[in-house]
Amino acid sequence: MIQLVFATGNKGKLAEASDILGPGFQLLTPADLGITEEIPETGDTLAQNSLQKAMYVYERTGRDCFADDTGLEVDCLDGAPGVHSARYASDGHDFDANIVKLLSEIEKKGPGASRKARFRCVVTLIISGSVHQFEGRMDGSIAPAKSGTRGFGYDPVFVPDVYGGKTLAEVSEEDKNNISHRGESLRSMAAWLKGQQ
């Protein structure tokens, strides 16, 4: 059993990571170790923010840990919201407000604008004090309106290229994890760890 702290405050990410990594891993949260404040993310890139979150937990606990920083890039918005995806509409991680702003910014670009989009994820693992990063991506497009109730964040408006036009909030957790940015990066991390044993 590999025990790791997952440096996140996002319950949706935690649930997905537990499913993706499976029974060989035990995940602790920062809260389990007394870290209850929000972990700062002040970098300009996903890689920097991912490292900053993992390092924050490592410096305070000395434990093996990992963090995930994810951004949604939309072509007609020149890659926005990107690294600012969590606080796109406000400072409060409000998923609904972020989606409202995303749809309205795309509308403003007119009917011919490209709704193509992708999630990118950088996972930073700190193990025995050394740092390793793993990347994942998922391609798709932004739907004109919300649909579905599963998942979290931008899932109700993200239509992956592979499930016949359904949003991520309309497919099963397993189907999302099989193709997602988080699935890809965490499976790479797990394979790397297995190679170290």
Ligand code: ITT
């Ligand atoms: P932590 O930093 O505590 O891990 P966060 O929600 O702040 O959580 P990010 O900065 O990585 O995480 O997330 C950027 C935004 O993208 C945020 O609004 C997420 O809800 C959203 N997001 C991340 N992964 C997603 C996914 O798989 N599906 C839909 N939205 C996602």
